[in-house]
Amino acid sequence: MSSSKRTLDADLPTQKKRKRSIKAALTHNLKDIQTKRFDFVANIFSKELVLKVFSYLSPRDLRQCAAVSYRWSVMANDEMLWKPLFYKRFHTPRIKYRIPQTDLLKDNYHLNSQRRAETVSKYRGSWKLKYKVHRNWLLGHCQISDIIFQAVNQNNSSHFRHVQVYNNMLLTNRNNSPTVEVWKYMAHINGSTATLVYQFKADDIKDNTRITQFKLFTQQEVKKKILVAGYSNGGFTLWEIANKGAGCEDLSKENIIELFTYVKSVCGRTNNDVSAVSLEYPILTVHAYDTISIYHIESATVKLIRQFRCPYDWKSVALNVFPCKTVFGNRPNNLWKIVICFVIAAGNSYPATVGIQELLVSENDIVSSKQSLDVQSYPLSTDFAYSLLPTNRTSFTMVTSIAYSPPHLITAYDNNTIEKYMVTPTSPSSEISRLHIHKQNILYGHTYKVEAIAIDALRQKLISADRSCIKIWNLHDSLLKQSALVPSDIPVTIPIFDNLSAMMELPFCKVEKLDFNEDKIVAIIGSPLEDTSSIRLWSFHT
Structure with missing residues (x-):
């Protein structure tokens, strides 16, 4: 008994040592595991x-x-990660607006079903870079630079009149000039510059004729890009930008082909400036002074379909043409829908009235016409109707600019506000559908008169500008009950001048024209006091 007890007591130190050694080994291995990283x-x-x-x-x-x-x-x-992130946050859904079918139209010609095609060709195939550009729009992160600066001469002929951005190219025009200028935009670390590549004009247009309106149209049906320029004599010229591969993206000189020039003969009228144009090949609509002209283009010839005078003094006009296919009996017919948005400048202390007219035209004549005015808040009396006549209209007008991209109609006013209208058909329960225009809301935020606006419903953006800042509004679609990333009444504000916070006094300038694409905004900035005219660019590709 005493012998076994002595043996057990002798083994106790050995057991303790073994336990301590096992514990030390485990602790050492645990430290090695904790310190070693597995990628x-x-x-x-x-x-x-x-x-x-x-x-x-x-x-x-x-x-x-x-x-x-x-x-x-x-x-x-990896692009497999950033492409879904972009589509989840920024992709525009399909937009559809329908009207009821009638006996005349077996198909819905007021159907606007569009989806913006998303590509990354201009971002070198990077969806992450495309995501960053769209995020910069939401945050207002951009680089401001004067890419073209020009001193104005005495006759004001060097002043820029129009500007349109296309990829990395700019199309411009100057006062009292029939010439279109093509500029190449180049981005640098310290700013951006533009180089004049070349300039062109129509062969049959005289030098004393000036361009009063021009616009570049992308025709999806015929896969063409057509530039339309309207002149001070009421005529116009069409150029086709040929699709010859990569050169088409740069608007190369050899790719621009003059299709034809239409010279309108005007008798006894000094003012016949083309103020608005719209093209959906082969239908061209032109507004000159108080006349709406509808043309059908076939190969190298132009046929006048219909021409009519405006019943009132339309101060601002926006035109849009859309294709639609209908069926009369068993025979299909190609029809086009022309939407004319206008502002009637009323006198005798009455505000301006906003209206819209829709024409359904064929290749030979007008099929139907509908008109709607937003006059719910205005008194309908003989005095009001009498005040709409041009001879009794006072000189003031409240509307400074108008833009239309279905279904949004935007008007800017000299009281620092913007009004957003929705153009929709009447209730589907009615037998005959009619256009209805109603005011959706009023956008506040500008501290000066709103001088220029630009809209793109597919990108869900409205750009407005005054002499101090540019505001980016999100046009979320209330008809689809879709929640927007940014509420439309809370805009993103970016300054006109890069060093605006350091200025003691705001320089006197005027934003005369405005245009934008996916990654930049361009504007014509005029400074009457300094006799300068410049094209300023806000690049979100930073």
Whole structure:
């Protein structure tokens, strides 16, 4: 008994040592495990599993993952991750507006079903860069630079009159000139510049004729791009931009082909300026002074379909032409829908009236016509109707600019406000559908008179400008009950001048024209006091 007890007591130190040694070994191994890192991206998971894990991350998390290592950066910047993120946040859904079918139209010709095609060709195939550009729109992050600066001469002929942006090219025109200028835009780290590539004009237009309106149209049906220029004599010229591969994107001189020039003979009228044009090949609509002309273009000839005088003094006009296919009996017919948005400047202390007229035309004549006025808040009396006549209209007008992109009609006013209208058909329960225009809301936020606006319903953007800032409004569609990323009444504000906060006094300038595309805004800025005219660019591709 005493012998076994002595043996057990002798083994106690050995057991304690063994336990201590096992504990020390486990602790050492645990430290090694804790200190050693396993890169599951490079060594453990396959590419498919890594992308699956990363697909649950937000854009901010992906940017942090890209800073870990080169392998992580490659995986975090994969296009399979950023394309779904872009579509989830920025892609515009399909927009549809229908009217009831009638006996005349077996198909809905007021159907506007469009979807903006999303491509990354201009971003070198990078969906991440495209995501960054659209995010900069929401945050107002941009680079401001005067890409073209021009001193104005005494006769004001060097002053810019029109500007339109197309990819990395700019189309401009100057006062009292029949020439179109093509500029190449180039971005730099410290700013942006533009170089005059070439200029062209119609062969049959005299030098004393000036361009009063021009616009570049993309024709999806015939896969053409056509530039239309309207002149001070009421005529117009059409140029086709030939599709010859990559050169078409740069508007190369050899790709611009003059189709024809239409010279309108005007008797006893000094003012016949073309103020608005719209083209949906082969239907061209032109507004000159108080006349609406509808033309049918066939090869190199132009046929006048119908011409009519405006019943009132239309101060501002916006035109749009849309194709629609209908069926009369068993025979299909091609018809086009022409939408004319106008503003009637009323006198005798009455405000301006906004209206819209829709024409359904064929290749030979007008099929139907509908008109609607937003006069619900105005008194309907003989005095009001009498005040609409041009001879009794006072000289003031409240509307400074008008723009239309279905179904949104936007008007800007000199009281620093913008009114947004919705152009919709009447209730589907009615037998005959008629257009209805109603005011949706009033947009506040400008501190000066709103001088220029531009709209693109497919991109859901409205751009407005005064002498101090540019505001970007989101046109979310209330008919679709869709929640917008940014409420339409809370705009993104970007300054006109890059160093606006450091200025003691705001320079006197005027935003005369405005245009934008997916990654930039361009505007003509005139400074009457300094006799300068410049084209300013806000680039979100930073």
